[in-house]
Amino acid sequence: DAGVTQSPTHLIKTRGQQVTLRCSPKSGHDTVSWYQQALGQGPQFIFQYYEEEERQRGNFPDRFSGHQFPNYSSELNVNALLLGDSALYLCASGEDYNEQFFGPGTRLTVL
């Protein structure tokens, strides 16, 4: 079992651009959550997807959007990138409301 996987590992973008990050959940998991971790901070919840619907959302602007596919994989899209969007983006998967398991993360740098 590969566990939770994320791609790409690292990404560099410029302000105003758009980015898409991808996550494949652990086998058997149907729920995917996304977190943003700024340098030196704890992760902050962005949103959670279950059965292809956004089930919960944290305090993030509409520039952050997502999608879950029928195979439970998920994408995080960020539009109109700002310097402050530079962070480690973590994906976590789980079975419904059970414990979540984190992927390796995608390091996004916005210049």
Add this chain to the structure above:
Amino acid sequence: ELKVEQNPLFLSMQEGKNYTIYCNYSTTSDRLYWYRQDPGKSLESLFVLLSNGAVKQEGRLMASLDTKARLSTLHITAAVHDLSATYFCAVDSEGSQGNLIFGKGTKLSVKP
């Protein structure tokens, strides 16, 4: 609004010493988690605590939960250099399981 506070935020220890990291949270929660994070890496799950009085141990780390005091502790026994990392506690937000609220983390440095 659920808040999670950890202290200390920075901890420098000598090898062989004992110390405790504290995690306070502001409202009722269903589950409390402890994670370890190495620089540039993701989160490694250490413990999941589900009920009042729960105690779990793995190697030199022991975690406990007091739901009445809304307090969890992570106790380090006879620290070794390999334990150097940042430790986070996190709780499920009230009435919204799966949305984890994290503390700011405790950066632990164990020196010879």
